[in-house]
Amino acid sequence: MDTVTTVNLTKSYGRQAVVQGLDLRIPQGCVYGFLGPNGSGKSTTMKMLLSLVQPSAGEVHIMGEPMNRRTRRRQLARIGSLIEAPPGYGHLTGGENLRLVQRSLGLDEAQVNRAVQAVRLDKQLDKKVANYSLGMKQRLGIAMALAREPRLLILDEPTNGLDPAGIEEIRELLRRLASRGVTVMVSSHLLGEIDKAADHFGILAEGRLLFQGSREQLFAAAVPDVLIDTPEPRQASAVLDGRLTTRVEGGSLRIGGIDNRVTARVVADLVGAGAPIYGVRREEQSLEDVFMTLTAGGRL
Amino acid sequence: MTPSLSAVLGTELGKLKRSLSWSIVVLLPLVMVFAGSFMTLVSQQQLADGWHTLWLRSVVFYGLFPLTLGLGILASLVWRPEHRGGNWNALMSTPVPTLRIVLAKTLAIALLGAVMQLVLLIAVVVTGKLLFGLPGLLPPRYLLVTALLVVAVLPVAAVQSALSMTFRSFAAPVAVALVGAGIAAVALAAELGGVIFVLPHALTARATQLATGTFGDSGQLTAGGSLAIVCASAVLTLLVVALATRFQERRDVRV
Numbered sequence: 001m002d003t004v005t006t007v008n009l010t011k012s013y014g015r016q017a018v019v020q021g022l023d024l025r026i027p028q029g030c031v032y033g034f035l036g037p038n039g040s041g042k043s044t045t046m047k048m049l050l051s052l053v054q055p056s057a058g059e060v061h062i063m064g065e066p067m068n069r070r071t072r073r074r075q076l077a078r079i080g081s082l083i084e085a086p087p088g089y090g091h092l093t094g095g096e097n098l099r100l101v102q103r104s105l106g107l108d109e110a111q112v113n114r115a116v117q118a119v120r121l122d123k124q125l126d127k128k129v130a131n132y133s134l135g136m137k138q139r140l141g142i143a144m145a146l147a148r149e150p151r152l153l154i155l156d157e158p159t160n161g162l163d164p165a166g167i168e169e170i171r172e173l174l175r176r177l178a179s180r181g182v183t184v185m186v187s188s189h190l191l192g193e194i195d196k197a198a199d200h201f202g203i204l205a206e207g208r209l210l211f212q213g214s215r216e217q218l219f220a221a222a223v224p225d226v227l228i229d230t231p232e233p234r235q236a237s238a239v240l241d242g243r244l245t246t247r248v249e250g251g252s253l254r255i256g257g258i259d260n261r262v263t264a265r266v267v268a269d270l271v272g273a274g275a276p277i278y279g280v281r282r283e284e285q286s287l288e289d290v291f292m293t294l295t296a297g298g299r300l
Numbered sequence: 301m302t303p304s305l306s307a308v309l310g311t312e313l314g315k316l317k318r319s320l321s322w323s324i325v326v327l328l329p330l331v332m333v334f335a336g337s338f339m340t341l342v343s344q345q346q347l348a349d350g351w352h353t354l355w356l357r358s359v360v361f362y363g364l365f366p367l368t369l370g371l372g373i374l375a376s377l378v379w380r381p382e383h384r385g386g387n388w389n390a391l392m393s394t395p396v397p398t399l400r401i402v403l404a405k406t407l408a409i410a411l412l413g414a415v416m417q418l419v420l421l422i423a424v425v426v427t428g429k430l431l432f433g434l435p436g437l438l439p440p441r442y443l444l445v446t447a448l449l450v451v452a453v454l455p456v457a458a459v460q461s462a463l464s465m466t467f468r469s470f471a472a473p474v475a476v477a478l479v480g481a482g483i484a485a486v487a488l489a490a491e492l493g494g495v496i497f498v499l500p501h502a503l504t505a506r507a508t509q510l511a512t513g514t515f516g517d518s519g520q521l522t523a524g525g526s527l528a529i530v531c532a533s534a535v536l537t538l539l540v541v542a543l544a545t546r547f548q549e550r551r552d553v554r555v
């Protein structure tokens with residue numbers, strides 16, 4: 001079952017479409033990494049999922065029910081979120097802020113305590129939020145989102161301002177929540193921040209979804225370059241000239257964007273033409289490379 | 301599962317802790333009453349009609365501008381933290397229905413306004429006794445007027461709350477309050493009694509004149525006059541709250 005599905009989700013401001021035709025599918029109990037460069041429409045999309053912003057076209061379904069202005073307050077009881085900047089009233093302490101959340105949502109003490117412990121804010125509750133560091137404000141915001149024990153958690157760049165240890169803690173927290181069945185959608189413009197936590201990805205560029213699927217599918221989507229090792233790369237390159245774009249790199253020839261069938265034919269042709277070949281391999285790719293390849297495809 | 305209005309109101313009152321609004325609630329009426337008394341002392345006039353004169357000098361001007369202005373500032377103060385950081389997104393991402401948010405904010409502002417009237421009442425009694433040595437106590441009709449004032453601040457609280465909810469600016473809604481008070485003063489001076497059913501700021505100003513004999517007031521506190529205040533207050537408040545809710549329900553959050 002998918003916790004979040006959207007159909008043709010679109011938002012335009014004036015003539016400019018900032019989110020276009022998104023068909024999101026976020027499976028239940030996964031950590032969905034929502035990636036894209038600055039201004040690609042991540043926050044706008046998340047706001048539409050929460051009905052903070054009404055779509056220009058398309059629809060959102062959450063846990064099988066439509067999410068719109070008519071249904072949102074009912075839906076929001078089971079959705080925790082943190083969008084753009086962390087919330088919190090500066091003139092109150094962290095503890096007082098949490099008590100306000102507890103009171104207005106009718107939560108019990110234990111729920112709030114668990115949320116506080118999850119983000120390790122126990123020792124900072126008596127301090128005024130105005131005097132919090134950005135990282136502490138983020139933690140408070142996450143605690144506020146967690147306190148209602150949501151089935152769906154939507155976090156917009158939650159690791160903003162966190163130190164490396166804090167980022168690691170949040171990753172662990174997200175994985176732990178997902179293992180308990182909570183669906184987590186988390187955005188970032190830095191792949192490295194969430195790639196270890198996420199098992200599903202949606203990659204956005206200029207308001208369009210470039211890729212969506214599991215980690216394995218992501219690797220498969222961006223076909224890695226083939227490297228042909230040969231002592232005569234120039235001769236080999238000449239053989240393929242006109243058919244494929246190749247690049248000579250030291251003792252090898254790099255060919256991009258060819259599948260296994262084409263690779264086999266290339267090798268046969270090279271051998272047929274008498275080029276000495278002693279190795280054929282696909283390049284090891286990091287998730288970062290895949291991400292860069294995909295977003296570069298989005299004309300950035 | 302939907303949070304109750306009392307829980308939401310409790311939350312709103314909790315947000316007022318350490319808020320600047322309390323100093324306004326206390327200082328504004330104190331300053332007005334003391335200014336009225338000070339003028340009386342300096343001009344070496346007597347309180348010709350005892351408690352009545354003291355009440356009149358304390359309340360009539362206060363009701364024309366400072367009270368409305370004070371409510372405008374209180375509304376902006378109450379909404380200001382909601383416009384900061386991620387608070388607006390958070391407020392609109394809870395299961396609390398928009399109507400309850402709008403109502404609770406209006407009631408919180410009106411409650412501050414009510415406390416302001418109470419401070420005013422106490423200040424009048426204290427200066428009457430200590431400064432002027434007036435005999436007896438403030439006539440009970442002024443307690444009734446105070447009670448009516450508590451009701452009459454509701455529509456201004458609703459309008460100013462709606463404005464401060466809509467505009468991030470602190471000053472713009474306060475300026476609207478000032479303009480509203482100006483129009484109210486002119487309309488009341490022209491004895492256009494019906495204006496209290498149209499302009500909330502006029503309703504509040506009119507209520508402060510009850511039993512004073514100033515502007516169009518007869519000087520008597522009548523059942524009809526009181527009922528008109530209560531009815532106008534109820535109608536305007538409900539109307540403004542309904543419109544503000546509808547508007548907010550359709551609006552998107554800002555960037």
Ligand SMILES: Nc1ncnc2c1ncn2[C@@H]1O[C@H](COP(=O)(O)OP(=O)(O)OP(=O)(O)O)[C@@H](O)[C@H]1O
Binds near residue numbers: 018037041042043045
């Ligand atoms: N209310 C609005 N009016 C006009 N344009 C808007 C509005 N809100 C967002 N935009 C535009 O939509 C685009 C996407 O913005 P959005 O905030 O969703 O990007 P993002 O992916 O969250 O970026 P970042 O990584 O910087 O947070 C931007 O070009 C932005 O200028």
Ligand SMILES: [Mg+2]
Binds near residue numbers: 042043044084156
């Ligand atoms: Mg953003």
